[in-house]
Amino acid sequence: MLASLTKHQVLCYLTAILTGALLGLALPAAATLATAAITPCLIALLFVTFLEIPFDAVRDSFTDMKFLGAVALANFLIVPLVVAGLHIMMPLDETVVVPVLIVLLTPCIDYVLVFTRLAGGADASLLALTPVLMLVQIIALPVYLWIILGESAAAAITPGPFVTALVIFIILPLGASLALRLLARRSAVADHSARIVSTSMVPLMMLTLAVIAAAQVPLVAPHLPELGGAIATFVVFAIITTILGWILARLLPVTVGMGRALIFTGVTRNSLVMLPIVRAITADGIGSAAIVAQTMVELVFMLILVRVVPRILPETAVSENR
Numbered sequence: 001m002l003a004s005l006t007k008h009q010v011l012c013y014l015t016a017i018l019t020g021a022l023l024g025l026a027l028p029a030a031a032t033l034a035t036a037a038i039t040p041c042l043i044a045l046l047f048v049t050f051l052e053i054p055f056d057a058v059r060d061s062f063t064d065m066k067f068l069g070a071v072a073l074a075n076f077l078i079v080p081l082v083v084a085g086l087h088i089m090m091p092l093d094e095t096v097v098v099p100v101l102i103v104l105l106t107p108c109i110d111y112v113l114v115f116t117r118l119a120g121g122a123d124a125s126l127l128a129l130t131p132v133l134m135l136v137q138i139i140a141l142p143v144y145l146w147i148i149l150g151e152s153a154a155a156a157i158t159p160g161p162f163v164t165a166l167v168i169f170i171i172l173p174l175g176a177s178l179a180l181r182l183l184a185r186r187s188a189v190a191d192h193s194a195r196i197v198s199t200s201m202v203p204l205m206m207l208t209l210a211v212i213a214a215a216q217v218p219l220v221a222p223h224l225p226e227l228g229g230a231i232a233t234f235v236v237f238a239i240i241t242t243i244l245g246w247i248l249a250r251l252l253p254v255t256v257g258m259g260r261a262l263i264f265t266g267v268t269r270n271s272l273v274m275l276p277i278v279r280a281i282t283a284d285g286i287g288s289a290a291i292v293a294q295t296m297v298e299l300v301f302m303l304i305l306v307r308v309v310p311r312i313l314p315e316t317a318v319s320e321n322r
Helices: 002-007 009-026 028-052 055-061 065-089 094-104 112-118 123-128 130-148 160-184 188-198 201-251 256-267 271-281 285-312
Strands: none
Touching: 009 028, 009 201, 009 285, 028 112, 028 160, 028 188, 028 201, 065 094, 065 130, 065 201, 065 256, 094 130, 094 201, 094 271, 094 285, 112 123, 112 256, 112 285, 123 130, 123 256, 130 160, 160 188, 160 271, 201 256, 201 285, 256 285, 271 285
């Protein structure tokens, strides 16, 4: 059964999103339960991901300045330019413009690792850079908002949610996976448990996607007429950053796995961390609904990229600068 799920995992994930969305829309109680389950599901999913990552590769990634430079270039120069361009070319209603810019300017630090791994990307290298991504976006987000929108939008950003997310989604599951690995060296039971847990990636991913859909689709549905422009912006952003990530991966001196990770980190945004910030600075539900809409667009796009990225950046791809 697990082998079958793995073979048809993208179809399974799409089915999970659709099922979760239908449950959330049909049963308000299911949406409430799903909202409470998002964080535990993400922690469990990242725990399994970290359990499978070779940490020698993480250690080596700290010294890889080429990949660090490529990720920084993609997330903190190219993406802000893309966002500023979209703000000019696709102007949004003032009720959603701040939430849209906030989410598009902040790179993801959690499930991007899972999707990068599914596409055969260098998830270990990306994991090593998550503290850097988190720290830089805390500092850079108010600056970007000030440049694009002015001082009032920048003043609402505080570091608290970013630090909380780093602890909950990275440090906690990473520490638990390291503890299980160390215990597995001394205990046959722990070793067997670790092997069993490692096979649960696809079912856990399905559960996580279903839970996110069940919790968040009901929040978007009432505001769909008002979110058309924002949704179009999210789709265009994902397409542009995928193309630019592919170009960077082919031009810069990085491995194929790092190139795939570069595409995913440029496309995937920090929506689950930004949601509390947006809720705090917007008076009604439209701002939060915009963040939720971005999450749903992104999840579907990620499932497409899991299939597309290995084809546009195959193992035989070689950079001219390599």
